[in-house]
Amino acid sequence: MLLPVESMAETPFPTISEPEGEGVECVQPEEEMRRNHMNYILHQRDQTVHDGIRTETYSLARCIDCHVEPNENGEIAGHDEPEHFCNSCHEYASVQIDCFECHADRPQKYIQRSKKKQDIREELNAALTAEDSNGGDQ
Numbered sequence: 001m002l003l004p005v006e007s008m009a010e011t012p013f014p015t016i017s018e019p020e021g022e023g024v025e026c027v028q029p030e031e032e033m034r035r036n037h038m039n040y041i042l043h044q045r046d047q048t049v050h051d052g053i054r055t056e057t058y059s060l061a062r063c064i065d066c067h068v069e070p071n072e073n074g075e076i077a078g079h080d081e082p083e084h085f086c087n088s089c090h091e092y093a094s095v096q097i098d099c100f101e102c103h104a105d106r107p108q109k110y111i112q113r114s115k116k117k118q119d120i121r122e123e124l125n126a127a128l129t130a131e132d133s134n135g136g137d138q
């Protein structure tokens, strides 16, 4: 269903902008993140929401804070544009994610956080309620 990173190596790879600066490192080594970033953020979704576990290290908001920056004109690419860090590869590899329907696609310092947070809680609750009533064996 999804194109593995290995098979992309033979075709021109999209430009991925990475944070620069002394001592700025990803939460895991680059190679690990390139292949397995989804594992760190995906399975946290259920943990966070159902068990209240929250690991700051793998917070999606933190990924965005570090990886997404305005360009020289002060514009920040949206998650559906090729310039957005998360979309640079995904568009290329035809990966679809729904994360940014709820989560902010730009750094927290550029958004009104408290309002957004309230909104996504409501949206998530609605989504989970819908899932519960569709799923489940009766």
Ligand code: HEC
Residues within 6 Å of the ligand: 016, 018, 019, 020, 024, 025, 026, 027, 028, 029, 030, 033, 034, 037, 040, 041, 057, 058, 059, 060, 062, 063, 064, 066, 067
């Ligand atoms: C403090 C800044 C910082 C945070 C937070 C951060 N990253 Fe990174 N990330 C980097 C840097 C810098 C690199 C380039 C490799 C390196 O130096 O480690 C990178 C590399 C990557 C790559 C590989 C890109 C490529 O060129 O192949 C992916 C994918 C990635 N990060 C995803 C994430 C995700 C997902 C999160 C949140 C769980 C995250 N990063 C959090 C700084 C960060």
Ligand code: HEC
Residues within 6 Å of the ligand: 002, 003, 004, 005, 016, 034, 037, 038, 041, 042, 063, 064, 067, 085, 086, 087, 088, 089, 090, 093, 095, 096, 097, 099
């Ligand atoms: C270095 C390229 C690259 C970058 C940068 C990148 N991704 Fe990915 N991502 C991929 C590839 C390739 C896949 C599909 C991997 C597979 O299934 O083997 C993927 C898959 C995913 C998936 C799983 C989708 C699914 O339906 O299984 C999620 C979630 C995801 N990425 C989130 C993110 C987020 C959030 C960011 C930005 C913080 C990001 N990715 C940045 C290449 C990238």
Ligand code: HEC
Residues within 6 Å of the ligand: 040, 041, 042, 044, 045, 048, 049, 054, 058, 059, 060, 061, 062, 097, 098, 099, 100, 101, 102, 103, 117, 120, 121, 123, 124, 127
């Ligand atoms: C229907 C709305 C919704 C969707 C879609 C969604 N999330 Fe979340 N997510 C939430 C809510 C609500 C929380 C809890 C936020 C909090 O407590 O601050 C959360 C928390 C998280 C957290 C831990 C806290 C943080 O700040 O990062 C991660 C990581 C995360 N989600 C990743 C993802 C990823 C990756 C996707 C896409 C594959 C995704 N979410 C899709 C609503 C959603």
